[in-house]
Each structure stands twice: as structure tokens, then as C-alpha cells.
Amino acid sequence: MNREALSKISYGVYIICTGDEKYGNGYISNTVFQVTSSPAQFGTCCNKDNYSAGLIEKYGYFTVSVLHQNTDSEVYGRFGYKSGRDLDKFDGMTIKYGLSGTPIVLNDSVAYLELKVVQKIDVGTHWLFIGELVDAQLIDESLEPITYEYYRMVKKGLSPKNAPTYIDKTVEEPVAKIVENKDFKRYECMDCGYVYDESIEPIKFADLPDDWKCPICGAGKNEFLPF
Amino acid sequence: MNREALSKISYGVYIICTGDEKYGNGYISNTVFQVTSSPAQFGTCCNKDNYSAGLIEKYGYFTVSVLHQNTDSEVYGRFGYKSGRDLDKFDGMTIKYGLSGTPIVLNDSVAYLELKVVQKIDVGTHWLFIGELVDAQLIDESLEPITYEYYRMVKKGLSPKNAPTYIDKTVEEPVAKIVENKDFKRYECMDCGYVYDESIEPIKFADLPDDWKCPICGAGKNEFLPF
Numbered sequence: 534m535n536r537e538a539l540s541k542i543s544y545g546v547y548i549i550c551t552g553d554e555k556y557g558n559g560y561i562s563n564t565v566f567q568v569t570s571s572p573a574q575f576g577t578c579c580n581k582d583n584y585s586a587g588l589i590e591k592y593g594y595f596t597v598s599v600l601h602q603n604t605d606s607e608v609y610g611r612f613g614y615k616s617g618r619d620l621d622k623f624d625g626m627t628i629k630y631g632l633s634g635t636p637i638v639l640n641d642s643v644a645y646l647e648l649k650v651v652q653k654i655d656v657g658t659h660w661l662f663i664g665e666l667v668d669a670q671l672i673d674e675s676l677e678p679i680t681y682e683y684y685r686m687v688k689k690g691l692s693p694k695n696a697p698t699y700i701d702k703t704v705e706e707p708v709a710k711i712v713e714n715k716d717f718k719r720y721e722c723m724d725c726g727y728v729y730d731e732s733i734e735p736i737k738f739a740d741l742p743d744d745w746k747c748p749i750c751g752a753g754k755n756e757f758l759p760f
Numbered sequence: 761m762n763r764e765a766l767s768k769i770s771y772g773v774y775i776i777c778t779g780d781e782k783y784g785n786g787y788i789s790n791t792v793f794q795v796t797s798s799p800a801q802f803g804t805c806c807n808k809d810n811y812s813a814g815l816i817e818k819y820g821y822f823t824v825s826v827l828h829q830n831t832d833s834e835v836y837g838r839f840g841y842k843s844g845r846d847l848d849k850f851d852g853m854t855i856k857y858g859l860s861g862t863p864i865v866l867n868d869s870v871a872y873l874e875l876k877v878v879q880k881i882d883v884g885t886h887w888l889f890i891g892e893l894v895d896a897q898l899i900d901e902s903l904e905p906i907t908y909e910y911y912r913m914v915k916k917g918l919s920p921k922n923a924p925t926y927i928d929k930t931v932e933e934p935v936a937k938i939v940e941n942k943d944f945k946r947y948e949c950m951d952c953g954y955v956y957d958e959s960i961e962p963i964k965f966a967d968l969p970d971d972w973k974c975p976i977c978g979a980g981k982n983e984f985l986p987f
Contacts, residue, residue, distance in 0.1 A: 538871035538896035539800065541826040541905045542792055545770030565769055566793045567924040568805045568883045573766065576803070576888070578795045599768040644765035654881055656795045656890055661803070663883055669765035678768045680907060697794040 539698070544681035548598040548612050549577060550636045551588040557628070557636040558585050558617035561609060563681040564697050565597050565646075573666040575648055578659040580695035584617040586660055589650060594633040595664060597646040601676035602683060604641040610750025612638075613693055614725040632668050643676045644669070659697060690749050691726050720757040725750035729757065766925070771908035775825040775839050776804060777863045778815040784855070784863040785812050785844035788836060790908045791924050792824050792873075800893040802875055805886040807922035811844040813887055816877060821860040822891060824873040828903035829910060831868040837977025839865075840920055841952040859895050870903045871896070886924060917976050918953045947984040952977035956984065 550559035564578045577595065579586045589595050600608070611622050627639040631647040639645075648664025655661075681698070684690040692699040720729040720738045727749040729738055738757070745754055777786035791805045804822065806813045816822050827835070838849050854866040858874040866872075875891025882888075908925070911917040919926040947956045947965045954976040956965055965984070972981055 534893075534895055535897050536800075537901075538826075538873060538898050539794065539893075541772075541871040541898075542794065542802075542824075542873075543770055543772030543905055543907050544793065545768075564793050564795070566771065566791050566803075566805075567766065567769065568791070568888055569885050569924055570926045571885060573763075574883060575769075576793075576883075578793075597769075599765075644762075644768040646765060646769075652881070652883070654879070654890075656801060656803075656879070658796050658798060661795055661890075663881075663888075666761075666766075668761055670762050671765050671768075674764075678770055678909075680770050682905075692797075697796050699797045 540682075540685070544698070546600045546604075546679045546681055546684050548600065548608075548638045548642070549579070549585065549595055550598070550638060551585055551592055551595045552636060553592065553634050554630060554636070556588065557623055558588055559598075559612050559622055559636065559638055560585050560617070561613035561693070562696070563684075563692075568663060574651065574663055575646060575666065576661055576663050578656070578661050578697050580659050583695055589660075589662055590653065592635065593650045594631075594635040594667070595648055595650065595662065596631055596635050596637045597648070598638045598642040598672075599644045599678050600641055601643050601673075602679045602687075604679060605751075606688075606746070606748050607751035608641055609688075609690060610724060610747065610752060613690075614750050639672055642672045643674070643678050644671045688749065689727065693725070718759050720759050722747045722750065722752050723756050723758060724752040767909075767912070771925070773827045773831075773906045773908055773911050775827065775835075775865045775869070776806070776812065776822055777825070777865060778812055778819055778822045779863060780819065780861050781857060781863070783815065784850055785815055786825075786839050786849055786863065786865055787812050787844075788840035788920070789923070790911075790919075795890060801878065801890055802873060802893065803888055803890050805883070805888050805924050807886050810922055816887075816889055817880065819862065820877045821858075821862040821894070822875055822877065822889065823858055823862050823864045824875070825865040825869040825899075826871045826905050827868055828870050828900075829906045829914075831906060832978075833915075833973070833975050834978035835868055836915075836917060837951060837974065837979060840917075841977050866899055869899045870901070870905050871898045915976065916954065920952070945986050947986050949974045949977065949979050950983050950985060951979040 544563040548559045568574045629637045647668040652663035771790035775786045856864045874895040879890035
């Protein structure tokens, strides 16, 4: 078994929203896929522990905003690594409400889909929701949709712990720990897990300006711990 | 509703195989996605009418070969637009048999997954099979996995009729028919639907060499009809 093979499966990166104007929430997902064309139905997976899972069950609708290649890292931080139980993720964002009243994030989005849940399938740690298409619109056709590969390789983004594609690094990379060079320091973002590695960066972490932010989730310097 | 928005969802392109050494078959799919990480489970959709759907049900295993950007067009023709009821698709291909005895196409492949079916979900025209990972290996790490967008835009490939992402052109593009320029002729591949449009190609269809082949599925010139 070589789990690197799993990273060769292609995905996009999306914000899934659910709820209504009062209790709306959204989260980052790379698992959105069409299951039939007639009628047009799409599936998405959501960790059962996520705040949004309960909201999708309750409201019976979800929307999918397709993110583009230069999406603001603060959007990944807010929707990918924080819980809607702790903050209003829509605060300051441009939100539209779909035909069903479900919120849709327009920031950094190429297009959106709006779906009505027709099946909820138990696949273990996650629910697999199947939705029938209610509406679909382009937002900015000039933008290029981001692929998960691009997010991983160019933006150096990581899957959050509740994602279907999460890789447990404590299990996966023992070799990297053995050959670690003690001359260099590494700093890990406590919000998203991004690692600032001084051995490959042009300047020391301490010399970064005070307003420097995590390139993945927008967290400040004080959210990083050395290891 | 703007169905162009649906094309902004990202996919890869894969050969799904099932069966055994005697009754094996494979088909092209762009719908493969991870649903959970612990245990690692993947989903795929298969039209209920496909020969392979019955084989996956019977054998309970399937494999996924991840195709790369420069995959031979003959591979798309054989696995995407022909039925295993009519020919042995593995004839002349490099096939490996996985831990479960399920065939795996190695030609033009970056990596493969081998999965044991744990759920079969009825989503209308298609079965949605959920498989638990049995094995995963890299085949040629130097190759770049093809995305469905690349296949659509660069290779000018189309979804076959039984695919979840199939677009019925008789419904979708009435405008294109109205503005058609009668000075030009178009020729459609009867195998895969690819259109050779003389208005955008450097030479007339009749002047193409006799051994010219459809760039999508490898069919000969005599498989094309003008319209």
C-alpha cells in the first residue's frame, strides 16, 4: 500500500453553505461530484461532528460555491479551520440567498450550485448527502476554478482533520522526523497546521514583519508554535 | 439556471475495472472521490445499464487507474465509447491483477486504487458504489494526472451518454444550430460524438490522410458523418 497514490485523485475546492439568514454556516470541502445527469444530482460528504452536518439535515438544502485559484487565504482560514459554533463565518462576506433561502458565498467564487437533499447516506465518520439541482449560476466566468492539487502544491494547503482526504501526519511520515536538521527551526500554525520551515524560507520566522499572516488561513504570527 | 456552472466542478479521468481474469471489463469514469479517511473509502457512479455495473455487483471489487494528460486517444475510444458486451477491452493492454484478482489497467496510468464494495446506493439512473481501500500503488509518478477540464478543453473530449456529467446537446445548444454557417461542413464521429469542424480546422475533412484517426477515440475517417 502506498498512500501517496490517493493524492492522484482530482478534486476542486468549494465552500458548502447551509441554513438560512439567521442560522447560516459554511465550510470548505473538496468532495463535490455529479452522480446523475437526469435529473442532475450531486453528492458531498460532511463529517458527522461538523456543525454544518446538523444544519444540512435540519434545513434540507445546501449550496456549493466554486473557489478560484487566487482565493484569499483568509477565506480558507475562516471556512476551513474554524467552527461555526464559535463565530459567524458570514460576517463581512458577500452573501446571496438562493431560491430556497440557503446562503451562498459570492467572494472568490467562479460559480455556484444550489441543491435540495434527497438522500442522506451513512458512510461511517461522514454523511454522504445527495442533492438534486435547484439552481446553478456563473458568478465570474473569467476566474479559473482551483483544483485541490493546485491548493496542495502551489498554495501548500492541508486537509483539515474532519476532511475525507485528511492525512494523519503522526502516522504517515516517521522518516521526516528522524532526518530532521536541528540547525533549523520550524513553526506550525495552530489554526491550520501550516508549517513555516526556516530551512526553505528566505528569512527567519522571528524576522517576519509583525503583520505577517499565515499564507493558508490568515492567522497572525502569535498563532504559530516552534517545534 | 445556467448549466455552464456545472462544468466548474473539478474531476479527474479514470479507468474503472472489475471482474476477473476470465470476465474482466473496464470503462472510463470521471466520478471517483474519497468519502472518508478512516477507514479510507471511495465512491464511484456507474450507469445501471452498463455491462460493468452487473460485474461490480457480482464480483464485489473494483479498481481505479488514474489516467495522465497524454493518454493515448485509443484508450478513451476503447474504454469510453465501446461496450464490453461487444469486445474484449483488455486485448493488447497491459493488465495486472490486484490482491482480490480484479484487473488493473497499467497503460497510461499514474497510480491505481483497489477497492472492496461495502455499499451499493440507488441514485436513479446510476448505482453509487462505496468501496473500502484494499490496496493503492503508484505506477509512474513522473506523469501528471489528467483533469476532466483538461480532457474537455485541450483534448476536446465529451462525456459519453451514460456518464453522470453527460450533456444532451439537442437540448442544450439550440442557438448554435440557428447561427450555423452553411459554407462550412462539420463531421461527427459516430463512435464518440467528436466534431471535426472545417471552419476552425486548418484543412478540409476530405483532404485529411486516409489513416487519420479521431483524436478522441481513435475511430477511422469512415466512422464520421457530415451534418
